[in-house]
Amino acid sequence: MAKVSNTDRKILPILEPIIAERNLELVDLEFVKEGANWYLRVYIDKEGGVDIDDCEGVSRALEAKLDTEDPIEQAYILEVSSPGIDRPLKKDADFEKYRGEIIDIKLYKGLNGQKQYQGKLLGLENGVISIEDEENKVITFEQKEVAGVRLAVIF
Known part of the structure; x- marks a missing residue:
């Protein structure tokens, strides 16, 4: 990434x-x-x-x-x-620091017809980012397939 x-x-x-x-x-x-x-x-x-x-x-x-x-x-x-309230997560330490926060993920190529995801960050392990969506479903992404990760801005 x-x-x-x-x-x-x-x-x-x-x-x-x-x-x-x-x-x-x-x-x-x-x-x-x-x-x-x-x-x-x-x-x-x-x-x-x-x-x-x-x-x-x-x-x-x-x-x-x-x-x-x-x-x-x-x-x-x-x-x-400042990186702003929608701060990008780039370093491995960012994924640990913001574990449990809601994040937005953009993919280079669609997964199941979708290029953008939002969910609670579960972590980054061995190059795989895991989130939990609003339906409590765990979704994983290969880090190399991710174009960007940011803290979500929720009003």
Whole structure:
């Protein structure tokens, strides 16, 4: 699920110490082209959530290091933010931390004619994600077949 790109390999050694010294968690890192612009997006979190000062501190420190080391050839826009209430689950530890929470799963290819599922996260074991749907039925997904997993937003 979580593939590491060449850009990630260049950025992570610069970013991880900045995140660690602020007692934050790196949730996700994206380097994507949207329209004419490239974006380097860093999603951070901590217990109780991040605030604007956390995002600003990481942004300023990372920007200074990136300007010095210049690991990315093309021009880009740096964005540092919270993962939001529909936080993606990417790392194995995320699946343990959010066990029992309602999640949304999107598949690359449909299973029984369906590409999106929602249910209570039972866990991740040996590359298999298990959920319990509203009818208390356990459904399993091979992690390699899953396009994305997010905490569900339920109002």
